[in-house]
Amino acid sequence: MPFVARVSLALSRRALVNAMRRPQLLLPLVLIPTLMLAANVGGLNRTTTLPGFPAVHGFLDFQLAPAMTQSLLFGGVAMGVAMALEIEAGFFSRLAVAPIPRVAIVLGRLGAASAIAVIQMLWFLSIGLIFGAHVKSGLPGLLVTFGIGIVAGVAFAALGVALALRARNASTVQGIFPLVFVSLFLSSAYFPRNLLTSPFDAIARYNPLSYIAEGMRDPIVNSLSAQPVLEGLAAAAGLAVLAVGLSVVTLRGRLDEA
Amino acid sequence: MSASIRTIRALVRRALNEIIRVPGGAIPGVLAPAIFLVGLSGVYGAASQLPGFPTGSFRSFIVPVGFLQAATFAGAATGVNLARDIEQGWFDRLIVCPAPRVTLLTGLVLSASLRALLPATALVAVAFALGVHWPGVDGLVIAYALTMGMAAATACWGISMALRFRTQQAAPLIQLAGLLATLFSTAYAPKALLAPWLRHIADVNPANFVMEGVRQGFVGGVTWEHSWQAVVAIAGLLIVLGTFAVRGMRRVGVAA
Numbered sequence: 246m247p248f249v250a251r252v253s254l255a256l257s258r259r260a261l262v263n264a265m266r267r268p269q270l271l272l273p274l275v276l277i278p279t280l281m282l283a284a285n286v287g288g289l290n291r292t293t294t295l296p297g298f299p300a301v302h303g304f305l306d307f308q309l310a311p312a313m314t315q316s317l318l319f320g321g322v323a324m325g326v327a328m329a330l331e332i333e334a335g336f337f338s339r340l341a342v343a344p345i346p347r348v349a350i351v352l353g354r355l356g357a358a359s360a361i362a363v364i365q366m367l368w369f370l371s372i373g374l375i376f377g378a379h380v381k382s383g384l385p386g387l388l389v390t391f392g393i394g395i396v397a398g399v400a401f402a403a404l405g406v407a408l409a410l411r412a413r414n415a416s417t418v419q420g421i422f423p424l425v426f427v428s429l430f431l432s433s434a435y436f437p438r439n440l441l442t443s444p445f446d447a448i449a450r451y452n453p454l455s456y457i458a459e460g461m462r463d464p465i466v467n468s469l470s471a472q473p474v475l476e477g478l479a480a481a482a483g484l485a486v487l488a489v490g491l492s493v494v495t496l497r498g499r500l501d502e503a
Numbered sequence: 504m505s506a507s508i509r510t511i512r513a514l515v516r517r518a519l520n521e522i523i524r525v526p527g528g529a530i531p532g533v534l535a536p537a538i539f540l541v542g543l544s545g546v547y548g549a550a551s552q553l554p555g556f557p558t559g560s561f562r563s564f565i566v567p568v569g570f571l572q573a574a575t576f577a578g579a580a581t582g583v584n585l586a587r588d589i590e591q592g593w594f595d596r597l598i599v600c601p602a603p604r605v606t607l608l609t610g611l612v613l614s615a616s617l618r619a620l621l622p623a624t625a626l627v628a629v630a631f632a633l634g635v636h637w638p639g640v641d642g643l644v645i646a647y648a649l650t651m652g653m654a655a656a657t658a659c660w661g662i663s664m665a666l667r668f669r670t671q672q673a674a675p676l677i678q679l680a681g682l683l684a685t686l687f688s689t690a691y692a693p694k695a696l697l698a699p700w701l702r703h704i705a706d707v708n709p710a711n712f713v714m715e716g717v718r719q720g721f722v723g724g725v726t727w728e729h730s731w732q733a734v735v736a737i738a739g740l741l742i743v744l745g746t747f748a749v750r751g752m753r754r755v756g757v758a759a
Contacts, residue, residue: 288691445545
């Protein structure tokens with residue numbers, strides 16, 4: 246195994262163990278989206294009868310994707326906070342002078358993010374199925390939803406890491422929490438795009454979260470079809486490439502300053 | 504001016520200073536209810552077309568969610584800040600000062616009530632700018648009063664949790680209660696349109712009566728029935744959660 250992969254793996258394991266040792270930081274990632282999922286489904290279940298609402302088995306099927314997207318976005322913030330805490334505590338400085346490839350510092354964190362994304366996706370698909378959701382495209386669809394979710398989780402974590410490297414303090418990273426909701430509200434994650442009010446419908450068209458959520462949702466509510474899945478995958482992968490690039494560039498800038 | 508009132512004033516001023524001097528920490532809480540109002544109404548606005556919805560404006564219907572968020576965020580912030588003061592040792596100095604503990608508690612709770620006015624006012628400004636139905640002076644006064652009462656009740660919960668766990672790591676637990684109370688109610692739709700399981704929870708959720716009390720002016724007129732139910736719900740919450748908080752304050756230092 247190449248040296249960079251070994252170091253990245255070791256740092257991933259460390260970040261993952263740290264995350265598991267702080268359930269108070271990890272729990273809100275699934276708890277808050279789960280509560281909001283329950284409230285949305287319980288409160289707005291009749292909206293599936295609105296003219297223009299796509300044919301779905303139930304509102305829970307429709308709402309699983311936004312809950313997963315929200316959870317993954319929270320995961321990105323949590324990864325950023327964890328990184329910022331390590332900068333504040335001085336661990337990052339020790340990593341910076343260690344004889345390891347610098348890119349492994351970012352890749353290690355993203356490895357942990359992908360493992361946590363798997364847990365988040367498993368959680369929501371499990372509670373969805375327990376409470377009566379149907380995955381119309383079966384196992385292949387589940388795998389597609391999983392795949393898009395994990396790539397998106399890595400993208401959001403990379404954004405969190407980039408922000409942490411730039412801000413260098415946890416409270417600033419934590420402060421972007423409301424932006425998670427803003428970015429989701431400005432997408433078609435929660436409701437069909439044709440039923441959003443103006444100008445939300447127009448903005449949602451340009452928001453990559455719309456395509457990520459729709460890409461994860463389509464295999465749940467429909468038979469597997471190429472367009473929404475490819476769009477979702479492209480949006481998640483594009484965001485991941487951009488965000489990872491941004492965090493590597495920010496890391497280099499940070500180390501050059503130091 | 505009695506010593507107790509001076510103490511309460513000092514504690515309230517200290518809490519409010521945090522908003523002015525550490526705006527980075529306060530801004531998300533101040534803006535969040537307005538963000539949710541705009542976001543939820545933009546996303547779920549079409550829900551008001553459902554038969555049985557009491558108003559054609561989903562935005563007017565959803566305003567009380569923002570008021571309750573303002574209240575619960577402010578109350579939770581008071582609890583989390585107290586946990587931080589306990590961790591940093593400031594609370595130990597406060598507790599040995601010659602002031603009755605109920606006075607200290609009153610100062611903390613009152614600061615939460617006043618703190619809630621800031622996000623509530625930001626919410627109201629955004630709501631009216633977006634054309635939310637004018638609730639009348641009486642409707643608006645009731646909405647503000649209930650928000651302050653709810654903030655006080657949530658602060659009592661937050662304080663009792665902070666005193667129990669003595670760490671900021673209890674923050675999710677403190678914040679969770681407000682979130683549950685707000686979401687598991689008629690937040691998004693009238694009771695008749697809720698799923699049966701949520702309707703049963705809303706029936707016994709005291710915050711739901713507060714929600715309806717705040718909402719009444721925004722979707723119709725102020726009625727005695729909605730008002731007294733909301734006031735009784737707030738009073739009940741204050742008695743129960745206030746008792747926990749008082750007991751928590753009295754126990755500080757006893758075990759040591």
